[in-house]
Amino acid sequence: MGGALDLASYALTDSYFGAPYIDRDEHRSEPRSHRVVHGGFAGTDTRFNFYFQSEEGYRSRMFQPMEGGHAGHENIFGEGPVAKISGGLEMAFRLGGYMVESNCGHIGDDIDPRGGEDPTLYGFRAAIESARLSRHLAEQIYGAPPANGYVYGGSGGGRRSPGCLEYGAGVYTGALPYHSGGNIEPWGTTSRVRSEQPVHFGLMFNVQRLLGDRIGSVIDAMAPGGSGDPCAGLNVHQREELTNLYRLGFPRGDEFMISQPFGQIWLWTSIADMLLEDDADYFRAFWSEPGYLGHDEPQFVENDVIDVEATVARVLTARDLQENTEFADPALQALAYPSIFIAMLNQTMDLPMAIQLEGVGSGYRRGAGVYVQTGEAAGRRLYAMGESNDIFFLDGRGEANLLRATGVKAGDKVRVDNRPFLAFCYYYRHHISDDPICDFLRIDGKPIYPQHAVPLASPLMGVPYCGQYEGKLMWIHATHDSSLWPPQGLTYKRAVEQAQGLEGAQENFRIRWTENAEHTPPMMVPMQPNRSAANWLITFQGLVEQSLKDLIDWVEQGIDPASTQFTFSDGKINLPKSAGERGGIQPVIAVTANGAARIETAVGEKITLEVIAEVPPGAGTIIALEWDFDGKGTYPVKEEVTGTDARMRSMVTHAFDTAGTYFPTARVTSHRDGDCAAVTRRIENLAAARVIVS
Structure with a gap:
């Protein structure tokens, strides 16, 4: 792990980049022993961080998380607040790989003066060249380049990670974008994204x-x-x-x-x-x-x-x-x-x-x-x-x-x-795309209002999706995403079907919907006057990590991952009510108060709260069932769970001692292995009833 690294023998694939250099090479002990290599490419603003774990935990995998927003940083998944909420370095090491970070060709929110407004540089080229260099160094450290490479990320990272798979043949074998969206153009496009979400x-x-x-x-x-x-x-x-x-x-x-x-x-x-x-x-x-x-x-x-x-x-x-x-x-x-x-x-x-x-x-x-x-x-x-x-x-x-x-x-x-x-505020009326979701703004196919072209996104957002790639891609989207709304989760499905046909899509693409999840974790969402964000939203990182593990098994062992069944109408994603029909890997849950979705009661009067929860077939068992009565999101009441049941029905009684409107909530957690003590790959869902206390 500690020998000198040879950069001179590295052959650049992309002639835009100058010779690679290393300006920091050091050993760190947390979260486990690993080697950090930081550097960049001469004549460019491209910077990278490589985190090589010790050989004991290495399983010949490369992981490359992609930053959200416009990117521009090469140091946010290795340490700091983003690493804590996204799995970061610890997740990559747990899953048997070393980790690559790239600033995607620019520093902060500014463009590379030499690269100008070329969206291919920021969309995938800088990230791919950094990953190629990491493979060259990994061969020196581990004796061989990684057998498989996985690129993943949310929001803007979900905007760019498919591009890496689409244009990084030989570097990546799988991608896991989540909570993102964009438009579609054929492979090889150099256009900027025309994004309708803004x-x-x-x-x-x-x-x-x-x-x-x-x-x-x-x-x-x-x-x-x-x-x-x-x-x-x-x-x-x-x-x-x-x-x-x-x-x-x-x-x-x-x-x-x-x-x-x-x-x-x-x-x-x-x-x-x-x-x-x-x-x-x-x-x-x-x-x-x-x-x-x-x-x-x-x-x-x-x-x-x-x-x-x-x-x-x-x-x-x-x-x-x-x-x-x-x-x-x-x-x-x-x-x-x-x-x-x-x-x-x-x-x-x-x-x-x-x-x-x-x-x-x-x-x-x-x-x-x-x-x-x-x-x-x-x-x-x-x-x-x-x-x-x-x-x-x-x-x-x-x-x-x-x-x-x-x-x-x-x-x-x-x-x-x-x-x-x-x-x-009225821009949407005058900038409609050809997406069917905009059909209500047309009569007989003609726009109701005077039209202007859908605007180009920043070049830092990369190029449009094409849906053509070698490898496997699993898409995750949240039903309560207020930053990239649920219809955006359908764009890449459409791209793959257009580029690879329905048969290719069945072979190489899956989509999973995460119910009651926002664009970010609940800890980053403001509190409602009477409800903590944790009282109505789940933490989705466990689902992301389990899906990344499923992607690995799909790529390396051919194990077909479960996808979520859904329909789409009137701008809304509709999920089946039962776990068997819905599929995916998230528990399905329902809560009632005295048998109803809404009741009125009096201070001190006991009510009966009931929860019914079920894990989809093959997705594991329930490892936790918790109740939050007052909206604080602390879930103080934890029912005894053995980790052996895929379906549970449970009742508790509760009395409120102060008048007000409450949303008593049950949160259910499942785990693929039924491990009640697990701290990772915990998959949540929740449901609530309304109780009006007078």
Whole structure:
């Protein structure tokens, strides 16, 4: 493990890259003994980290996790917060491999100046060349290159990991993308992604804007035991926009996320300037031409318009936002969380992430452009991820993303303009793709509204899917994903069927749906007023690791992995009610209170809660059954489970000592081997009933 490594004999496959170099080669003992090799390729911004575990645990496998978002880091899966929630290095070592990290050809959110806007570089070429080099070094360390290579990742990592399999023949034998999406073009494309999900986010932001406090009634209607009528009490325009949101695939039951300052706003703030440059005609026409709401029906936007000059009162770093007790209010911390998390990811807690302004006045502030007019940072264009107490949490494109409010000082002047964002709120009407999900925006095949081309995503997102590859690919998608909505999970299935035919898809592709899972783990989702995120969402990492293990068995032993059966209609994924019909590997669970989905009771009165849970055939047995009564998500009541049963029916009694609305929840965990003591590959599902206590 400790001998000198030979780089001189490495033959570059991609002539763009200069000679590889190593600038750090060291031994580490945690999580187990391994060798870390860091370096890059001369003349490029491509950087890599290789983590070679000791020979005792090595099973001739290479694992390459792909970062989400735009990528740009080569050090997030080996250590830090992302490693803790994604399995990281420990998972790769457990599964018998060494791990490769690549920054995907660029540093932070900026492009490689030499590579320019070539999406193939960022989509797969930098990652593949790094993986090829790792194989060369692995041969020196282990005596042979790895027999199999697996690439996986969520969100933006699910955007790029299929590209590695599609264009990395001989390097990878399997891929596990999850919680992602994009468009389709033939193999060999050099186009940037034309992503409709950011287009649809504009509608989600619009529903948030239009509903305001009324979002509470929508959340209540779609929660367990709710009326099921989210449009009750809304005006015509609110109904129209909310219904359109569902038609485009926003997940039912996840309406709380519409109200939250969550990561989705990043897909406005990080590309707003790109949209304004590439699609200037739309942002002009919205306010000035017939067929656009800003011109035809300005009453729906005019009261929210901001276009003023304001003054910077103070500049705040991520450390200020996290540690200063002045900002301890939970609502403000929820707004600040994306800024704090980004700073932690970049290991720069002293990066200025927000500014407090004077003189903004009334209007809708989220999404507004904050354009620095004077001072050292004059000319920088930033956008508000959120706002509270005149504090604007900022993001931007390219260099602005890296610098944020660096150089901004109290007294500097900024222009605050939200007219582009308000136009973006109706962007979905005028940028429809040929996906059938957009058919409601067409009559007899013709668009209802004036049309513009679906915008290009950042080149950092890579190229469109093609669905043509050697090896096996398993896709995982979440039914409650508010960042890449469930219909996005169908795109790659369609790509494989087009490229390989139905027979090829059956041979090489599987899809698994994860019920009650969000884009991120519950720990990263804000708490509802009466429910912790853990009370209505599951942790999905166990399902990802089990699926990665199943992918390995599929590739190396030919063991056919179970897929989830489903139907799709009206923008919604529908899963069968029984475990036998649904398949997959996640338990199926139902909960009632006194035999119903909703009951009313009195303080101190005992009620009977019943849970029925079943594990799909071949997916293991139940290893845990827990109850959470008060919405705190702590699950204090744990029933005795032997790990031998694939089906359980259980009842508990409970009395509430305070009036209110509660969602008593049962969480069931299964494990392939029935190991009640297992800490990995634990697969969860949950269900709740509504109890109104008076």
